[in-house]
Amino acid sequence: MKFVVRHLLVFLLTVSTSAFAAGEKAQPEQIKLGAFVTSLHNINADKGTFSADFWVWTLSSQHAKYKMNDSLEINYSSSEFPRIFSNQNTEILNQKITLQQKKVQSVFLHDFNLEKFPFDTQNLQISFEDGLLNSSLLEYQPDNTSGFDSAISIDGWKIKSVNLRKDLKTYDSNFGNFTAPSKESYSRLVLDILIERDAPFIFFKLTMGLFLAVFVALCSCFMPTISEDIFSGRMGLLGGTLLAVVVNQQFVDAKQGDTTAVTLIDMLHMLGMLTIMILLILTSISRFLSQKESISFSSVKLDRVSFITMTSFFIGFSLLIVSGAL
Structure with missing residues (x-):
């Protein structure tokens, strides 16, 4: 009887341990991402574009295999102009957190709503999305230190706020991977740059x-x-x-x-x-x-x-x- 009870306890312990490990494995990797706008210029309603310079960085566990340069996608940039990356850097903080950062300069697309011109406000958007891992494997979290340089001056405009928020992008495609579901969701962060026209006369x-x-x-x-x-x-x-x-x-x-x-x-x-x-x-x-x-x-x-x-x-x-x- 004791033999049966002992083996039953071992079996239950093994099953619970496996379930716990599976639950742990099911959790997506958490990556904290932040952005800081240093320049905003060339806001052009005719072309539907604006230019922005900003720093973007990620914070991940030292043991994580995440590589920002390999997987991070920055959306809404115009294909007519080159995207410039500079000051790329990787370092270990407190011997446990990996900081990866780089500066981005690019021209981005925006659909200008001019119905209330010249009393209009525009919500310029730049999105950050992982190009390799879906939302079940990786999840971005916004860094609260994100923001913008208060010294930025834009002719005819002023910045009201800059906010980095979570989003989930679902594509109605598995991109050729027939073993995957017909729809794929990816973790995304959206940088909302709210500006209003500053030309009272x-x-x-x-x-x-x-x-x-x-x-x-x-x-x-x-x-x-x-x-x-x-x-x-x-x-x-x-x-x-x-x-x-x-x-x-x-x-x-x-x-x-x-x-x-x-x-x-x-x-x-x-x-x-x-x-x-x-x-x-x-x-x-x-x-x-x-x-x-x-x-x-x-x-x-x-x-x-x-x-x-x-x-x-x-x-x-x-x-x-x-x-x-x-």
């Missing part, structure tokens, strides 16, 4: 021509249409202001960059065009009324109502559009 620079053109168009309501010469001059004036708005729109397009989105400035210009078009119609109606003495509602009264109504219309909707962006 650019809004007035881009819209000054628009507002002046609409103001002149509104003032045309004080030109009586009873005279054919004045009526012709008034219609020509409105046509000129409409052309001025179109030209100003082209100037803005050159400044804000090529985008398929309807931006704040685009909406204001469309509002200005609509206002002038309505004024053109009201001017024609005013001319018609000036020729009809039998109609009690005079052209002068229509012009006054038109000025008050269209001024309120343009200012009201302009404030609504701008406040929505802010």
Whole structure:
């Protein structure tokens, strides 16, 4: 009986030890990764790119076989420009932690959202992912010492925050390895660089021509249409202001960059065009009324109502559009 009990205990101990070892083996290797941005420049909405210089480092167990240069992938970089690595270094800290670090200089891709231009913010992203081991074998942990150099100065922009966060990237492919699952997940860290436009007077620079053109168009309501010469001059004036708005729109397009989105400035210009078009119609109606003495509602009264109504219309909707962006 004792013999049976003894062998049963040995069997249970062996099974529990094997299960514990399997559980330990199932845990992915933990690698701490950090990044520190030292320069941010050439933010180009036309090309959808920005340039960044930063340090990236990893901290791993001294006995780990992880090699940053062999497996770490830095995503979203543009293929048109070379990626430069410098100051690569490896050292042992406290005789137990391996520090691997290098400096990276590259041009990265970004899909600029210009709907609220020029009051827009952009979340520039750089991701770090392992190119060899999936999430079951390796997991990145963000280093809380990551950040950016507060001395960085960007023309027209300012950095609000830099944050390194965990992410998991799943690919709907096993990349040719038919023995692996049809989907593969890889540990990823994403460096979010949140910037906002720092040009308080650019809004007035881009819209000054628009507002002046609409103001002149509104003032045309004080030109009586009873005279054919004045009526012709008034219609020509409105046509000129409409052309001025179109030209100003082209100037803005050159400044804000090529985008398929309807931006704040685009909406204001469309509002200005609509206002002038309505004024053109009201001017024609005013001319018609000036020729009809039998109609009690005079052209002068229509012009006054038109000025008050269209001024309120343009200012009201302009404030609504701008406040929505802010």
